[in-house]
Amino acid sequence: MNNRNNLSAVSALLLVAALALPTGNAAAQDATSVAGTYTPVVATSFGDNPRGQLILGSDGHYSLNLARATLPKITAGARGKGTAEENKAIVGGSIFHYGKYTVDAKEKTITFNVEASTFPNWDGATFKRPFKVSGDQLTYTDNAPSGGGGPHDVVWKRVK
Template identity: 40%
Template sequence: MKSDGTTLRQFGANPTGMAIFDARGRYIITVMRSDRAKYASNALWRGSAEENEATANGTQTYFGTYSVNDQDRSVAIHVEGSSFPNWNGSDQKRFVAITGDQLTLTIRPPSGESVDVVWKRAK
């Protein structure tokens, strides 16, 4: 959700994904559209240009290290690798809110808005 209250559906109405933060300070986040079409070739490395574009536009994965700042309720992440190569080697900050089984990570990009990414605990 953006700061103006609109909902951004970058990964469709029913995205699927996982965010794992381990006790040793490592994380991986991956999210994708659940409605992506299968490749016609049924071969991992033989997608058409359109199929590859749909995969690139419908998937975000990144991993690295993190540390928690209790004072401002944030997590600092260092991106070691990302499906968006511009993030490789970058340091980013997410603000954290936990309510029951829900984790909200708020991203404040340079554009000045804020974006909430909501995760629900796996059961």
């Protein structure tokens, strides 16, 4: 085979391989491409201007924390000495969990496998969420919000 035939064969092979790859959002929505650090934009259960961070590691580990824009200070100044009202407001206004996550680009879902949470009922739970990525925003539908209520979208913006 001469060089021209080799070049033609390689070009044809590359074209076939390129056509077999996913395109558009499906290609963008995998664990590697969503990996990063995000801040909350919209989290209905946590009111206006929620605070927090979602870290999606390229290794499949995640950490998520969300809180209302303001939480009450504990008057006594020690974590273990909050009043019933202070503790209720803090627990109701914040959530943290971590574990492992997977992305299914075909189904357009992100699955959180919770190892531990500040809401202990979620320890060991698995949550599969429909999601999409648009520019720097990752949005998923929370169908089991920690604060109760119905399903709603949670919107995160990638930190640059």
